[in-house]
């Protein structure tokens with residue numbers, strides 16, 4: 537799909553690009569760092585047109601139920617207030633980017649950026665209709681965010697050049713991407729918006 541002009545009603549949603557999900561972090565997503573320069577291009581394209589940018593962050597209490605020592609399935613990660621929970625400094629976020637924190641409840645995991653947050657209300661308040669979604673990880677938080685967005689009636693463009701998967705079992709990322717597209721997400725790359 538070429539020549540997709542950005543316009544009013546479009547928003548960029550960057551899911552969980554946080555140090556703990558990057559190589560060297562507590563729950564590193566392989567190649568997660570490779571999407572940062574691509575996301576910076578999308579950010580620039582949106583900022584130039586005064587279109588809004590949201591970022592979600594996984595933000596857990598120290599003994600969150602998703603952590604292995606608590607009986608969950610992940611190493612402790614993205615604990616509120618720790619360096620691992622922060623955005624990497626090379627992600628060039630605009631000062632007006634809107635921040636959505638999720639996973640803050642100790643006894644509930646939240647993969648989707650919509651779960652237990654005001655994201656849907658904020659998007660609707662700004663008359664957003666189309667979400668351009670990228671970030672980490674394809675097979676968890678991106679997948680669940682995109683599925684919720686579609687259920688809520690947003691048009692979703694999936695930034696296939698700006699997502700990476702955990703791939704705990706091989707092909708999880710490929711399967712998640714196929715599922716999102718099957719469910720209505722439109723796969724694009726940066727060249728589609730800036731040909």
Ligand code: VGL
Pocket residue numbers: 552594602610647672673674675676677678
């Ligand atoms: C995520 C595992 C645990 C994600 C968050 O952001 O994809 N994955 N918590």
Ligand code: ZN
Pocket residue numbers: 594596602613614639
């Ligand atoms: Zn988490």
